[in-house]
Amino acid sequence: MKRIAILGSTGSIGVQTLDVVRRNPDLFRVEALAAGSRLDLLEGQVREFQPSVVSVADEAIARELKQRLADHSPSLWIGHSAEGLERAATLPIVSLVVGGLPGSAGLLPTFAAVNAGKDVALATKEVLVMAGSLFMETVRRKGVKLLPVDSEQSAIFQCLEGNQHAAIRRLILTASGGPFREMAPEEMAQVTVERTLEHPRWKMGPKVTVDSATLMNKGFEVIEARWLFDVSASRIEVVIHPQSICHSMVEFEDGSILAQLGATDMRIPISYALAYPERIDSGVAAIDFAHLGSLTFRKPDWDRFPLLRAAYSALDDETGASSIILNAADEVAVELFLSRRIGFMDIPRIVLDALNSVPPARVTNLEEIKQFHSDVVTRVQRNAVA
Amino acid sequence: MKRIAILGSTGSIGVQTLDVVRRNPDLFRVEALAAGSRLDLLEGQVREFQPSVVSVADEAIARELKQRLADHSPSLWIGHSAEGLERAATLPIVSLVVGGLPGSAGLLPTFAAVNAGKDVALATKEVLVMAGSLFMETVRRKGVKLLPVDSEQSAIFQCLEGNQHAAIRRLILTASGGPFREMAPEEMAQVTVERTLEHPRWKMGPKVTVDSATLMNKGFEVIEARWLFDVSASRIEVVIHPQSICHSMVEFEDGSILAQLGATDMRIPISYALAYPERIDSGVAAIDFAHLGSLTFRKPDWDRFPLLRAAYSALDDETGASSIILNAADEVAVELFLSRRIGFMDIPRIVLDALNSVPPARVTNLEEIKQFHSDVVTRVQRNAVA
Numbered sequence: 001m002k003r004i005a006i007l008g009s010t011g012s013i014g015v016q017t018l019d020v021v022r023r024n025p026d027l028f029r030v031e032a033l034a035a036g037s038r039l040d041l042l043e044g045q046v047r048e049f050q051p052s053v054v055s056v057a058d059e060a061i062a063r064e065l066k067q068r069l070a071d072h073s074p075s076l077w078i079g080h081s082a083e084g085l086e087r088a089a090t091l092p093i094v095s096l097v098v099g100g101l102p103g104s105a106g107l108l109p110t111f112a113a114v115n116a117g118k119d120v121a122l123a124t125k126e127v128l129v130m131a132g133s134l135f136m137e138t139v140r141r142k143g144v145k146l147l148p149v150d151s152e153q154s155a156i157f158q159c160l161e162g163n164q165h166a167a168i169r170r171l172i173l174t175a176s177g178g179p180f181r182e183m184a185p186e187e188m189a190q191v192t193v194e195r196t197l198e199h200p201r202w203k204m205g206p207k208v209t210v211d212s213a214t215l216m217n218k219g220f221e222v223i224e225a226r227w228l229f230d231v232s233a234s235r236i237e238v239v240i241h242p243q244s245i246c247h248s249m250v251e252f253e254d255g256s257i258l259a260q261l262g263a264t265d266m267r268i269p270i271s272y273a274l275a276y277p278e279r280i281d282s283g284v285a286a287i288d289f290a291h292l293g294s295l296t297f298r299k300p301d302w303d304r305f306p307l308l309r310a311a312y313s314a315l316d317d318e319t320g321a322s323s324i325i326l327n328a329a330d331e332v333a334v335e336l337f338l339s340r341r342i343g344f345m346d347i348p349r350i351v352l353d354a355l356n357s358v359p360p361a362r363v364t365n366l367e368e369i370k371q372f373h374s375d376v377v378t379r380v381q382r383n384a385v386a
Numbered sequence: 387m388k389r390i391a392i393l394g395s396t397g398s399i400g401v402q403t404l405d406v407v408r409r410n411p412d413l414f415r416v417e418a419l420a421a422g423s424r425l426d427l428l429e430g431q432v433r434e435f436q437p438s439v440v441s442v443a444d445e446a447i448a449r450e451l452k453q454r455l456a457d458h459s460p461s462l463w464i465g466h467s468a469e470g471l472e473r474a475a476t477l478p479i480v481s482l483v484v485g486g487l488p489g490s491a492g493l494l495p496t497f498a499a500v501n502a503g504k505d506v507a508l509a510t511k512e513v514l515v516m517a518g519s520l521f522m523e524t525v526r527r528k529g530v531k532l533l534p535v536d537s538e539q540s541a542i543f544q545c546l547e548g549n550q551h552a553a554i555r556r557l558i559l560t561a562s563g564g565p566f567r568e569m570a571p572e573e574m575a576q577v578t579v580e581r582t583l584e585h586p587r588w589k590m591g592p593k594v595t596v597d598s599a600t601l602m603n604k605g606f607e608v609i610e611a612r613w614l615f616d617v618s619a620s621r622i623e624v625v626i627h628p629q630s631i632c633h634s635m636v637e638f639e640d641g642s643i644l645a646q647l648g649a650t651d652m653r654i655p656i657s658y659a660l661a662y663p664e665r666i667d668s669g670v671a672a673i674d675f676a677h678l679g680s681l682t683f684r685k686p687d688w689d690r691f692p693l694l695r696a697a698y699s700a701l702d703d704e705t706g707a708s709s710i711i712l713n714a715a716d717e718v719a720v721e722l723f724l725s726r727r728i729g730f731m732d733i734p735r736i737v738l739d740a741l742n743s744v745p746p747a748r749v750t751n752l753e754e755i756k757q758f759h760s761d762v763v764t765r766v767q768r769n770a771v772a
Contacts, residue, residue, distance in 0.1 A: 158644060162547025163548075163663075167664065167665035169672065239675045239676060249647070251672060252665045253666065253667060254654055254661075254665040254670065255654050255668055256654045256658065256668075257647040259647055260643065261643040262641050262642050262643050267641075272640060275640075279550070279638045279639050279640040280640060281640070282641050285641065286555065287637070287641075287643060289623075289683040290625060290684055292683050293682065294682050295680065296680050297679075
């Protein structure tokens with residue numbers, strides 16, 4: 001029985017993690033849930049999974065949750081904000097923490113979990129994008145297992161099992177190419193928020209869906225992979241694979257390539273991370289190869305998707321500061337796009353401009369990383385609005 | 387430094403094995419070579435790799451080889467026939483034997499190698515097709531490593547590394563479909579030997595090339611996989627994949643599929659078997675995914691390729707006798723086709739007829755297996771000529 005905490009339990013990763021837990025009641029016990037403000041969903045999760053610790057966004061929401069759960073177990077601890085999150089991330093009885101909080105909010109609690117000696121099933125991209133070097137060093141020092149939940153990183157992780165690091169020739173990250181992969185540049189400048197958020201291949205939040213359309217998301221995955229697998233950017237390749245059946249590949253020194261394929265269902269990487277090194281029922285059906293049709297692969301268009309190249313440029317800066325700029329500027333730009341204040345092609349413009357103009361700060365610890373992130377956010381917001 | 391013996395050194399597998407050895411002189415030393423009668427090639431191999439034992443088909447060839455190598459090291463032992471083969475397969479200094487002899491000739495020496503405690507890199511299909519259960523039992527009892535050299539079985543083996551047997555849902559064997567995969571049945575009845583042997587995807591001997599065209603080869607691989615990976619036939623699926631880039635796949639209980647891809651170059655599975663669990667320079671170039679085009683998958687046509695279904699039927703017979711009938715009848719039929727005495731579609735007719743009419747014998751040891759094989763060969767030859 002593995003005892004787990006889920007940070008971000010009402011988000012897409014959290015809900016799907018709980019679905020996997022529901023299918024495997026003998027294997028997992030949920031001890032802690034941390035969420036924001038989606039109380040209806042959270043209340044149901046608490047009643048169903050009976051954690052001993054719950055954390056929410058702020059005091060008012062915590063108070064409302066307490067009222068709703070007045071009839072529930074009196075031993076349930078309900079907290080909020082940074083303190084509540086940290087408690088959920090470091091609960092002594094827990095051995096595995098699922099890091100599914102979106103955005104930079106996931107940074108501190110994920111570090112807290114590792115520092116408390118927990119294995120981490122990591123979905124929050126920002127942890128590796130903003131603090132890759134420091135995070136991997138912490139993971140190594142603490143000797144915990146780091147299990148990627150991202151479908152591409154999980155694919156690479158699965159392909160590397162049973163192989164030696166020295167045998168890696170290349171990592172090949174596949175990208176659906178997003179909804180605009182075939183679109184002319186003029187047309188891309190006109191796309192609406194609605195169009196951007198329509199029918200993504202994966203059920204994801206709006207920020208990641210926009211990042212998928214600009215290929216910034218794939219750029220972040222290049223940065224993640226660089227740190228997660230300790231492979232230089234020059235040996236990480238991105239290929240467009242519109243069908244999203246092959247989730248990524250590893251090429252080895254002997255010319256052999258291992259690929260992981262499957263339905264576009266996050267329960268595969270989630271269940272693998274939860275049960276590693278075993279495999280369990282994820283609820284995901286088999287792929288019927290006889291009716292699959294074609295799998296195609298081609299080069300990404302670097303000109304129409306400059307944010308992919310920007311991620312490689314950011315990795316040239318070994319200090320990691322440029323990756324923080326990239327991430328912070330994109331956070332601001334996507335928010336402006338989602339609130340309809342800028343156009344789609346303004347996203348890369350704002351991000352590239354920040355990458356070129358913001359001087360990288362010295363970032364050697366988590367405090368400096370957070371501070372620099374928030375400095376860049378403020379600066380990019382000011383410039384963008386001006 | 388791994389000391390190896392190569393059975394079938396002048397065949398396709400042998401030549402490519404020596405190419406891998408040539409690229410990795412610090413890792414391997416060739417101690418024994420066994421071949422048939424291709425003396426020019428064998429003489430060159432002996433001079434280059436300087437084994438201490440060589441075996442050839444018969445006494446006359448051994449005498450000629452001795453004359454040719456009169457100027458060579460006097461410590462070289464040159465033998466022939468079954469005794470020579472056995473010596474090459476069991477040489478005490480050798481730790482890994484590459485079993486690349488074609489046909490049923492590979493049976494005895496491969497068993498001899500395992501019984502002598504050698505790890506085996508296995509290319510000879512007949513070992514598992516004719517004696518799968520007995521061979522796997524011998525491998526387990528002797529505690530040796532069995533490393534498949536067949537590209538499909540190597541693909542599955544690579545995909546299973548780091549995974550548990552209990553996690554396997556299905557093995558998915560890919561098949562190029564052979565040169566006649568799109569051909570109408572009437573036309574198939576007319577194909578010539580030349581047409582059948584033209585441009586195979588893989589550089590192989592004529593027997594395997596014909597077996598690829600009838601899909602008998604894929605059927606044999608189903609039987610091999612059943613024994614090699616201890617998976618029932620009902621969980622082994624064959625899909626047609628004309629591009630031959632994906633060499634096979636494994637689907638796991640969580641819905642995740644691992645696939646092995648690469649150039650159609652046997653040096654990948656050979657180098658993996660030689661260096662397992664490490665990966666070494668195989669001389670095989672990278673695949674350029676950006677220029678790969680489409681990978682397609684579809685169901686095999688069971689009606690036009692009845693020998694594929696015949697392999698599944700043969701596996702219904704748990705004693706293994708039906709697999710021996712299948713293999714022996716195909717051996718006879720392909721030889722008759724290659725010597726232009728029957729047409730292409732007579733191959734499945736003869737094999738299916740044998741499978742339906744020859745009563746399975748009781749086969750519990752290697753002697754009985756060999757005897758039954760040769761009984762079936764005689765019987766099928768007699769019927770076919772009559």
